[in-house]
Amino acid sequence: MEALERDQMLNAVELEQWESGKSVNDIAACQGIRIRRHCRPAASMAEIEAEMGAPRNILEKIIWDKEIEVAQGLARSPLNEVIESAGKAPPTRDFYGALAAAHKRNGVPALIAEVKKASPSRGVLRENFDPVEIAQAYEKHGAACLSILTDEKYFQGSFENLQKVRKAGVKCPLLCKEFVVDKWQIYYARAMGADAVLLIAAVLTDLDIKCFLRICKELGLTALIEVHDEREMERVLAINGVQLIGINNRSLETFIVDTSNTKTLLEKHGDAIREKGILVVGESGLFTPDDVAYVQNAGVSAVLVGESLVKQADPGQAIAGLFGKELVH
Ligand SMILES: O=P(O)(O)OC[C@@H](O)[C@@H](O)c1c[nH]c2ccccc12
Known part of the structure; x- marks a missing residue:
């Protein structure tokens, strides 16, 4: 069919x-x-x-x-007001293109470095948290894109952080890391300077995902669609127009982290994914060059990393430690 x-x-x-x-x-x-x-x-x-x-x-x-x-x-x-300000925002930067180019250039998965103060599973990760300083350090040390957590209650993030990072002159494309349940959040993210938004398959029906993808397209936003299990992967692969799939190694229901999740899902679906030109992002629980190599061998083109970078005294320097080499722009 x-x-x-x-x-x-x-x-x-x-x-x-x-x-x-x-x-x-x-x-x-x-x-x-x-x-x-x-x-x-x-x-x-x-x-x-x-x-x-x-x-x-x-x-x-x-x-x-x-x-x-x-x-x-x-x-x-x-x-209507938020739609209007989203329309007036400066044009988006190419999130997908930045990942593809960085992967090719560095020969290791492109880095989406996360500006993350806290999480419900780990508590506060960094006390003296300056989102702009961290974002600039990530960019300087070769991150292809940045992820900015905007949820306040559970992650101590904010849309203000997203806006601040954008206004500080950071050039990397920015992912708004939010729990999107309504289109209003997508327009709001764009109005605040996002270039990409996260859509979590565990909470959105197929029709939700399709409607939200259409809005993203209108706004020039890239959607990173996150899956955690087989069923979600199958659902997402049946939807047209998906460019980026994130495989979360952490269950958001139990907090259990297992990097073999990326491998298992790609063993089964890697061919279909490659055929469609979809890029895969390995998400969560990556701490060492071995971890990065493991998900790279499984077939990811990019990784999304928060904790292991943000917990170190210098999150920018931490990037070379994570990849075993310096990344370049
Ligand atoms: O800090 P970690 O283990 O490197 O993980 C980063 C990122 O993958 C994680 O923050 C994340 C992935 N998907 C999410 C959805 C909502 C909130 C957070 C997330």
């Missing part, structure tokens, strides 16, 4: 489910998605939990908070 035909068929199935009154969570569950939405952004968490029980894991908890946060953001900056 032609890809387009299959795509239309999948859309039709999902639309039919909508029309038959299936809830968002039922549709998601049909696709193997375990994360539920409460869809009650005006309710208190106590009311939500009375209805749905406690969140089943940390990712679900983050998403429930995010739904409320997005509603608050929308009330502060209505969608």
Whole structure:
């Protein structure tokens, strides 16, 4: 079956489910998605939990908070205003192109270096945290792109950090590392200077991903679509227009990190991925040149690294330690 035909068929199935009154969570569950939405952004968490029980894991908890946060953001900056400022933002930089070029130039996976202060699994990673200083050090030492965490509650990041890094004159393309559940966040990310956004397959239905990809395309943003397991990989490979897939070695539900996840998924799907010209990013839990070599041999063209860089006294110098050599621009 032609890809387009299959795509239309999948859309039709999902639309039919909508029309038959299936809830968002039922549709998601049909696709193997375990994360539920409460869809009650005006309710208190106590009311939500009375209805749905406690969140089943940390990712679900983050998403429930995010739904409320997005509603608050929308009330502060209505969608039409955010769309307008996204339209006025300076043009995007080519995130995909920067990764492909750096991979070719250095002969090792391109680096997406993450500006990360804290995480729910590791707590605070760095006390004296200056996002601009860290971003500039990463750029100076050969990072191809940067990832800026914007979630405040769990990662102590902010959209302000993203904007500050952009305004400080950093030239690397910037990934907005956010838990996107609504299109408003994509326009907002662009308005604040993002060149790419993360879309997490574990929380988004196929139709969500397709709609968000379309918005990204309109805005010139690259989408990094994150998968963690076989089912998510299969879903994402069935969607047209995907350029970049991130394989997260860390489960966002259990925090277990296992770099062999990248290898297993690429053993099975590497050929299909190469045929489509998709670049793969190995994400999380990479600390040594051996770790980088392992995911490189598995077939990744880029790596996304936070903790092992940000924890060292000089995160820029740490890059040569991670790759076993200096990276050049
Ligand atoms: O700090 P690490 O283990 O190098 O991981 C970086 C990055 O992969 C991780 O922060 C991450 C990957 N996917 C995410 C989704 C949301 C928040 C964070 C992430």
